[in-house]
Amino acid sequence: MAVHEPTPLERFLNGILPENPVYRQLLGLCPTLAVTAAMKPAMTMVGATAFVLICANLITSLIRHLLKPHLRILVFTLTIATFVTIADRTLAAFAYPMSKLLGPYVPLIIVNCMIISRCEVCSSKQGPKAALADAIGVSLGFLLALASVATVREILGNGSWFGIQLVPESFPTLILMILPPGAFLALGSLLGLATWLGQRRKARVSESEAGSA
Amino acid sequence: MSRLRNSYLGQAWLILLLAGVFGALLAAIHLELSPRIEENIRAEIMREIPGLLLGGEAVAGASITIVGDQVSIESASGESTSLTVVEQPSEAAALYRVSEGDPEGRLLGWVARGQDHGYADVIELLVGLTGDTTQITGIYVLNQKETPALGDGIVRSDFRQHFAGIATDSPLTVGRNAEEAAQSPYSIQALTGATVSSRSVCNIVNDTVALVKTEIAEPLEGFDGRP
Amino acid sequence: MELFADLLLIAIGAALVNNFVLTYFVGLCPFLGVSRRLDTAFGMGCAVTFVISVAALLSWTMTEFVLRPGAPLPNWVWSSLNPAAEAGQVDLSVLSYIVYIFVIASSVQLVEMYVRKFFPPLYKSFGVFLPLITTNCAILFACLEIMKHVVARDWGLAESLTLAIFGGVGFTIAIVLMAGIREELELCEVPESLRGAAITMIVAGILALAFMGFSGIGANVEKLLNP
Secondary structure, three states: OOOOOOOOOHHHHHHHOOOOOOOOOOOOOOHHHHHOOOOOHHHHHHHHHHHHHHHHHEEEEEHHOOOHHHHHHHHHHHHHHHHHHHHHHHHHHHHHHHHHHHHHHOHHHHHOOOHHHHHHHHOOOOHHHHHHHHHHHHHHHHHHHHHHHHHHHHHHHHHHEEEEEEEOOOOOOOOHHOOOOHHHHOOOOHHHHHHHHHHHHHHHHHHHHHHOO | OOHHHHOOHHHHHHHHHHHHHHHHHHHHHHHHHHHHHHHHHHHHHHOHHHHHOHHHHOOOOOOEEEEOOOEEEEEEOOOOEEEEEEEEOOOEEEEEEEEEEEOOOEEEEEEEEEEEEEEOOOOEEEEEEOOOOEEEEEEEEEEEEEOOOOHHHHHHHHHHHOOOEEEEOOEEEEEEOOHHHHHOOOOEOOOOEEHHHHHHHHHHHHHHHHHHHHHHHHOOOOOOOOO | OHHHHHHHHHHHHHHHOOOOOOOOOOOOOOOOOOOOOOHHHHHHHHHHHHHHHHHHHHHHHHHHHHOOOOHHHHHHHHHHHOOOOOOOOOHHHHHHHHHHHHHHHHHHHHHHHHHHOOOOHHHHHOOOOHHHHHHHHHHHHHHHHHHHHHHHHHHHHHHHHHHHHHHHHHHHEEEEEEEEHHOOOHHOOOOOOHHHHHHOOOHHHHHHHHOOOOHHHHHHHHHHHHO
């Protein structure tokens, strides 16, 4: 019996919520915490990561029949490192202040386990269509995760969102939230909230099943 | 045939091929983008030089364009000034000689880069000095990671403007409050709750000023110290 | 003495003030994954410190001699191929990320083989963690910091190694503290939805808050060393 391979659409949808890289798989935590003090750097980070993920997924999917099993990690790493360099240089050339703000976290995309795990799980086994759908889905999931953390931190810590002042300047803000401890606290609380919502939904589903039976 | 397949080349041809392709891609990116990146890094400093030497009012609302060594400032009232910035050989992180108009113009002042430990991490500053190095014309914070809302006040202009116009014949000190700072013309009022950051900035300014003075007194080869 | 002061400041900065995990968020995967028990956490910390030192040594060598702008090796090759070329023009820094990740992967391999061959008991205690370390961002982060300073020409080998070793020590301190807290946490009644990663994050946040108390040490140690 052939193993069921997820279709491109399933891959796409799975990446967003059911297999959300940050909330469900706990991958890519380093950027989730480091660049989420405000929305702008967080979204730049998502853009750079999505670019690398899409390119790496496409390339590994195109050459998947040529891969030798024991050399595949090497090929993945080489591909990812190349595209990260391209993303880093492009940012430095066209968005220099942002590139300075993100600093080492752009090159650190290389060791973002999220990307290498997508290469391993999906694109080295399936065709370019599924790989592309998967990369976009996972990127959207990553976007959702970073946006949620950055929203909480920027609004509480700075009183603004995407640089737009929401609460009056004189209003006291919780500076702790834009400091490193705030990142841990925000992500910890959001993880708890995600689990709580998941459990509540599961409970409701099993309740309604019990009811219908 | 099977020998070829089992040899190193048979195993690694894909990686070598990919390395070649990616190498070419990176070379193209590098050739295309590195002039732009260097320009960005230079422009970051060049853009601050007029404000440092001419004062904040002179550049308020002005548009600044940078072409090569030349910085042109067109003020809001339509007056235009142009400066030439030339980096000098120096022991400091960087030392720029700034003259009015073209490189042969009158020496307007010096801008030097200095850095040292702050409260959280290294603080990097630009310090502007008059041509005869007797007065500080202004400072600008290039890099810092001080505590938000406390130490990072060193980047605000109301803190930085304390430095403008202070004579350099005695090192700067830090006063914890307005009264303490008023006792001496060389005293800078510390930011509330961030004495360490304020003191670090003063120390960097002192060290940088001293270094610029030595550089001018004992110039390195190729140093342009014309008045 | 001045070098010693510099090294001490870098060491304190890397281990405590700007702790790799709690300030820069690098090395989080093992920090969350392998901090369930004290002894394994300590093993992981040692393995990371070990690998980070080897990788820093290798990457410093590569940066200094091959990758930085104006590095001797590529310039020598280029000028012997093309005698007309101007000296010091070759810049391979675009390749640095690729080189670092391979340096890290190969130093992990090297360390694993070496330890397995010569120190079997050591291999038993932390060998299992070694392959996991390749994707530990703390190591790449250390390489990148070293690159930044080597390109700016203000760090030599001693400074680079100090950063790497004490960065590893800082990681060990953080992960051991975390494991100690989590062992106690087993006995507590944690709300169901916070169990696992969420409560670990919140504990890490409190730990980071405690580590913020170390900031400011740098400036004061400096004052102590050069009164």
